[in-house]
Amino acid sequence: MHSLPVFLRLTGRPVILTGDGEAADAKRRLLERTGAVIVGEEDKRARIAIVSDGDAVTAERLRARGVLVNATDNPDLCDFTLPAIVDRDPVLIAIGTGGASAGLAKALRQRLEALFPARLGELAQALFAARGAIKARWADAGARRRRIDAGLAPGGMIDPLRADAVDALPDWLAAEGPVEGSRLIAIALLSGDPDDLTLRAARLLGEADRVYHAASVPAAILDRARADAARIVADVPPADPGEGLSLWVALDGAIA
Incomplete structure (x- = not known):
């Protein structure tokens, strides 16, 4: 990863x-949308600068001052x-190429614009407002996360790609039924290339x-897991994998 998205x-x-x-x-319109105060190069308070014409002398002069x-x-x-x-406030989706191709980033943005519903931001705000009710409904953190994951999964009651997902939130919150139990699922990798993942x-x-x-x-495969998921090296699948969803991952041919 060449940069840290923030x-x-x-x-x-x-x-x-x-x-x-x-x-x-x-660039001015973009900064105005964020509420930034746009200033000139002489302002010593600023720690961030956009050199819209790419002038190297100006850029180097600002960088020498410690300005990003x-x-x-x-x-x-x-x-x-x-x-x-892609702006679905408060949901923001950013596509970067490290400066390699603004055209490619634009093309991807246009695809995603068509994919994400206009009311996606409303869903995010509704989930935020319902945090207390969600925690009360599922007090156990693991069970709560699994319920949320199931609701937001493709075809789930609050699947974020559904245009009416925000309207389904009360029904999802009230839905009965047991939390899905512990599972161990085996994944046979076709190769060590993450692009080959199904x-x-x-x-x-x-x-x-x-x-x-x-x-x-390889680490490139493991990097696709949740950041907070435990990663455990093992020779064989575990007899007692623990609560929630566990995976046994190996190259095809090594799956027991």
């Missing part, structure tokens, strides 16, 4: 913007890049509480 709050903060023309106008710089069309002088954005395998990695895996499984 969402930076700029409301009320000074941000330097230099350059003129259409590129500067576009984005220099348009000059990736070698960029401390950060500006992603293409959709099912990628989904399970994103949901699992723990991943038992052969030592030969």
Whole structure:
């Protein structure tokens, strides 16, 4: 991973913007949407700058002051890049290519714009407002997470790709039925390339509480698991994998 994606709050903060023309106008509109205070290069309070014309001299001068710089069309002088954005406030989806191709980022954004419902932000806000009720409904943290995962899964009651998902939230919260019990699922990898993961395998990695895996499984595969999922090297599948969803991952042919 060449960069760490972050969402930076700029409301009320000074941000330097230099350059003129259409590129500067576009960056100005973007900064105004975030609530940033747009200032000139002389403002010593600013710690972030966008050099809209990519001028190397200006970029180097600002970087020498310790300012983090984005220099348009000059990736070698960029401390950060500006992603293409799908905005479903408060849900933000950012697509970056590390400055390799703004056109590719734009094309991906356009695909995602068509995929995500306009009311996706409403679902996020409703889930936030219902946090207390969700915690009261499922007091156990593991059970609560599994319920949320099941609700948001493809075809679930609050599947975020459903246009009416926010309307289904009360019914999901009131739904009866046992929490899905502990499971151990085996995943036979076709190769060590994460691009060869099936959709099912990628989904399970994103949901699992723990991943038992052969030592030969590459880190690139394990990186697709949840960040907080336990990763446990093992020679054989565990007899007692623990509560929730556990996976046994090995290259095809090593699955017992």
